[in-house]
Amino acid sequence: MTRIRWLNALAALALATLSLGARAGDITVYTALEEDDVRVYLTEFNKTHPDIKVNLLRLSTGDLVARILAEKANPRHDVIWGTAVTQLSDPRILEMAEPYKPAGIDQVKTAFKDPQNRWFATTGYFAGFCVNTDVLKKKNLPMPASWQDLLNPVYKGQIVMPNAASSGTGFLMIESILQMKGDAKGWQYLKDLDKNMAQYIKSGSRPCKMAATGEYAIGLSFAFSGVKQIMEGYPIKLVIPAEGAGYEIEVSMLMKTAKNKPDSKRFLDWLLTLDAAKLYGERSEMSSVPGAKPTEAVLKAGLPADVSTVLYKMNFDTSARDKDKVLAEWKSSIER
């Protein structure tokens, strides 16, 4: 029998080497923020909170919301962090939130927080075009300045944009067009734009990165992804559409089902501290937290000092209400 005992021991060893479950100081956070930003934020967070280990799931906005809904019977996360308010305003998600007033919430403007304290915003984003000047010159294409310019047939097969069903940026683009132009003209515009579109991409920042490496001439994205590519040194010019840029705010919430509420609250509190605000100035195009100022480098890359001058005034209630209908229509008539 010795051999069998040996086999058993081996199997037991194999299973024993696997650690199971979460530890005491762990919190699980779901976010739609960009990977690289998240990494910087969390590194800073852990400087003052070394005892909290943040387990992170990062997905594109639409994918993340779908995942949260799919797991609703057995939620795995304690906190949702930095995810589009129009998507989290879904009543099925709002009812999962536990009202919480983080320290410092009183300094946040009313537009950036829920009257019932279920969510608060720290940052936001708006639409921007990343245009590769190198490709433009090589292909002898004009510089676009507006949504209308993108319909020019010379751009056929040269533009990429995010897939509205999976990307929050993609959704905000089509929603802002629909709010600007009204339903009939808005859908017509999107169908015309589709003729020039080379690909619909799952993520909101990747179109800009594809323009940066010159795979395509124009990548429709959110403004800050353009700023990042410019700071990296890619031949990119950031164009904010002349009609006004649709925008979105990124909000955070605590889950009723959170397994580690004390540490989750400490994490949410930290999001409104000055430490965090400094980073928002370096890594986002708009912030709700006082003390968040865009840095020189960011302004040099083409971000306006006062973003309110370039924004198209979105109606978030309309966005949230129409979300499912708009996406269904987009999927059936435009998605490939």
Add this chain to the structure above:
Amino acid sequence: MSAAAAARSRPGEPAFDSDRALLALLLAGVAVPLLVFVVWPLAEILKLSFDTPKGLGLGNYAVYFATPKFARVLVNSLEVAVCATLITTVLAYGFAYAMQRCLPRGRRVLGAIALLPLYAPSLLQALGILFLLGRNGAIARTFGVDIDIYGFTGIVVADVFYAFPHAYLILSAALAIGDARLYESAEMLGAGRARIFRTVTLPATRYGLMSAVFVVFTIVITDFGNPMVIGGDYSVLATEIYNQVSGQGNMAMGAVIGVVLLVPAAIAVFVERWVARHHHAVLGDRSDPLRVVPSPARDRVALAYSALICGAIALIVLVVVVASFVTLWPYNLSMSLRHYHFEVQNGLAPLWTSIGVSLAAAVLGVVVVIVGAAVVRRLGPVLTQALYFLSVLPAAVPGMVLGLGYILAFNRPDNPLGFLYGSLAILVICNVYHYHAQGFLIATTAMSQVSRVFDEASTCLGGGLARTLGTVTLPLVAPALVSIGVFFFVRSMVTLSAVIFIVTPATQLAAVSVLLLDDSGNQNQAAAYSVCIMAVVAVALIALEATLALVRHRGGMRAPQLAAA
């Protein structure tokens, strides 16, 4: 055998009963996990796909085939699979022919290079091809040509490279054996080279050829990584399952697409198994083994052809390695290590997780398949058939389908094994059962080379089943054990398709990080992460070679004695 079986069934011998009990126990230990970790998830998928608001029915399938997009996805998958299969098989046949029937210089090196794609995540091919053949890739920039590789062409090219080594290995085995008498007769009858090839070589390798076709077809149609990276808007079944489940949270549609993918993959696998079983009949007892004689002209052609193929394979790997060290691809090509500073959740931690999971999968995998192979040859014909079927069944299950099945079966509170979900253990188990069929086949082959005579001798001398296994069988198959362990290790390091659904933030794996990095547009970091994975795999392979060399050295004295016995 029948005498031994009869002896075993004689009642009243104590040693004997404990053997039977042990055998029953081992059988349960092998079969129950297969039922739980393979059959159950599959059953859950089938159930969900037929589950409609009005009870079980074909409603979901009606929706699937009535939606133009889904119908197109199926056609896309078949188109890609058929096209890539034809190209791969033809190219690999030529390559295997050059390796086995010609004597080009550097044959061993060329043969080794051809296996490179096995040791990297599948999407590495797509990544490399984009760096080379992207719209602004190396070729387009150098020659100023317009290339549009995204979509059908890109997937086919990437999958040809990805599936190539599998086809090459199968065809190489088929071409390695040949009956010299047939060739001599053909030459004496005055047949030319082309005619000999057509009337002797091709027919003799037809089973290997069919095997290769079906294996490649399965690999291509179930591949997830390459279409994700290079597919653009061209969806295939494997990516659409991911899109439905992970993107839209639509489990039911994911299950339906899973079944739609399962059907062609399963047919291909079972046809392949059927073909493989007939393969052995090609060589008779009295064949003369074929000896390849040098022929300068032919060998030069073989060298040129195989060098071309190996050059392309190596170039793809090389460009990924280079891109991982370049500052700003494609604008600033100076060297830098910045992409190894990973901007992905948990940084390099997933690589360590992957290594741990892969080591555990190697140990558990070896135990599971070796016990399975030992048990299966001691059973009666019916049980043997049943266990054999169960053991090779995972080969027919696409990774995406298995992974989705794991969510459905284990991510629910009413499952007593639900605690496994979200743990590292389920990743280990998933990898072991995902690759169970291949591991099991290597193990049974190794076992069958150990003559049953030893078993019976040991039994006659009073050794029980446990003792026979421990003192006779296991030491003899030790080299195979090491190979199986490395097989599980390597597959677990590079696989993406099944685990993509069951990783959690705390149990992220390296290959998934590569996909996430690519998905967010950080191609250079994705390249760098792939390089890390390949480095780990390379270390494992070197360790394997060293161990095998050691075993061969030590076992060298024993082998002839055994042969004499």
